[in-house]
Amino acid sequence: MRPPIFQKAFYFLIFTFVLGFLLFNLTLDISHHQGYNQLVPLMKHNTSRTSEMNKRRQLISTNAPQHVTKKVVDCKGCKEVLAKAAKYYAEPWKLQDDNHQEFTFRLSSKCNGSEEAIITQANTPLNSVISFSGESRSKADVTPALFDGFPKEHIFSSKKLDTCSVVGNGGILINSTCGKQIDSAQFVFRCNLPPVDKRFKMHVGNKTDLVTANPSIFYIKFAALNKNKTPQFLETMQAYGSSYLWLPAFSLRYNTKISIRAARVIKEFKSPIKPVFANPKYHKKLHSFWSSLGLREARLSTGFMIVSLALEVCKRVDLYGFWPFEIHPERFNLLTNHYYDNVPAKKAFHAMPSEFERLLQLHSKGVLRIHLGDCQPDF
Ligand SMILES: *[C@@H]1O[C@H](CO)[C@@H](O)[C@H](O)[C@H]1NC(C)=O
Numbered sequence: 304m305r306p307p308i309f310q311k312a313f314y315f316l317i318f319t320f321v322l323g324f325l326l327f328n329l330t331l332d333i334s335h336h337q338g339y340n341q342l343v344p345l346m347k348h349n350t351s352r353t354s355e356m357n358k359r360r361q362l363i364s365t366n367a368p369q370h371v372t373k374k375v376v377d378c379k380g381c382k383e384v385l386a387k388a389a390k391y392y393a394e395p396w397k398l399q400d401d402n403h404q405e406f407t408f409r410l411s412s413k414c415n416g417s418e419e420a421i422i423t424q425a426n427t428p429l430n431s432v433i434s435f436s437g438e439s440r441s442k443a444d445v446t447p448a449l450f451d452g453f454p455k456e457h458i459f460s461s462k463k464l465d466t467c468s469v470v471g472n473g474g475i476l477i478n479s480t481c482g483k484q485i486d487s488a489q490f491v492f493r494c495n496l497p498p499v500d501k502r503f504k505m506h507v508g509n510k511t512d513l514v515t516a517n518p519s520i521f522y523i524k525f526a527a528l529n530k531n532k533t534p535q536f537l538e539t540m541q542a543y544g545s546s547y548l549w550l551p552a553f554s555l556r557y558n559t560k561i562s563i564r565a566a567r568v569i570k571e572f573k574s575p576i577k578p579v580f581a582n583p584k585y586h587k588k589l590h591s592f593w594s595s596l597g598l599r600e601a602r603l604s605t606g607f608m609i610v611s612l613a614l615e616v617c618k619r620v621d622l623y624g625f626w627p628f629e630i631h632p633e634r635f636n637l638l639t640n641h642y643y644d645n646v647p648a649k650k651a652f653h654a655m656p657s658e659f660e661r662l663l664q665l666h667s668k669g670v671l672r673i674h675l676g677d678c679q680p681d682f
Pocket residue numbers: 349350351352
């Protein structure tokens with residue numbers, strides 16, 4: 304029979320051993336998953352959620368395959384942008400009128416988007432020549448037929464909008480329940496003909512006032528808009544009601560004919576959608592404006608251009624679906640590239656993290672607001 308003192312020492316030894324083992328594993332675990340540590344401060348602004356999120360974080364950090372964590376860490380410049388996202392997003396957001404006015408005044412005086420973002424009869428006279436934005440040598444003559452299709456006046460010139468939602472197509476919108484909040488804005492911008500049907504409506508809304516189209520979709524999805532595919536094209540357009548359809552007809556020559564054809568089809572079949580051509584002059588001005596602020600990308604993404612336009616014409620700009628990383632900032636699940644598919648972006652053209660960094664700066668200055676978390680479903 305063992306004396307009780309031995310028994311106590313024995314249990315104490317086992318206890319210390321088990322505790323040490325647990326602590327050792329935990330440190331090992333955390334150091335293996337630096338990527339998540341970058342993300343943690345994102346949720347610090349809501350303490351009642353923190354313990355719940357910590358639980359999920361632990362679950363992920365022990366179960367997530369290595370490639371999940373590597374994705375955040377390996378992406379060039381992502382760590383820094385993520386750290387900024389965490390810092391800025393943790394602070395409460397408030398519209399800061401003087402910053403907003405100062406910035407939008409500079410933007411307007413350099414880019415004149417409210418008058419020149421789209422081609423109109425007022426800013427592009429008959430018989431003038433349009434220089435393309437994406438190819439320096441390409442030009443187009445403004446013939447009477449082309450000129451007739453231009454709207455007379457600019458669509459934004461008459462008044463300033465109060466509230467605007469700009470919807471990026473990021474996978475972060477999945478299960479966000481942001482639909483009602485997005486649609487509550489006076490004007491909703493969307494990019495690249497995203498689906499807004501009942502499968503997605505709850506999370507992305509279904510109101511659209513301006514939607515952009517990358518003309519390559521007309522070749523790929525609608526067989527270059529030949530007669531057989533016209534009904535399908537018009538049916539797709541119905542989802543956007545009577546919104547403006549923004550076509551970059553004069554960025555690359557490849558886009559010109561097909562954009563003009565799209566506009567003609569819409570007119571011929573009396574679809575309520577209103578096609579407008581993006582103005583390459585505006586595109587070039589935006590490019591030099593942003594490069595003077597240190598953003599030296601080969602091409603600005605459409606989403607980024609639309610945000611710039613919204614800043615000029617709206618008093619209040621709310622962004623949804625802008626999150627260029629592959630992990631959800633609060634749920635930590637892997638995200639698809641778009642909320643509706645997982646086709647990767649052309650990373651060679653657009654440097655989303657550096658554009659996102661600019662947007663974050665504007666968020667932190669109270670000029671616009673980026674929404675990353677979920678919304679109240681019955682906003
Ligand atoms: C914090 O999270 C809880 C639970 O998700 C939620 O009910 C509450 O509204 C949140 N508070 C803030 C300030 O976002």
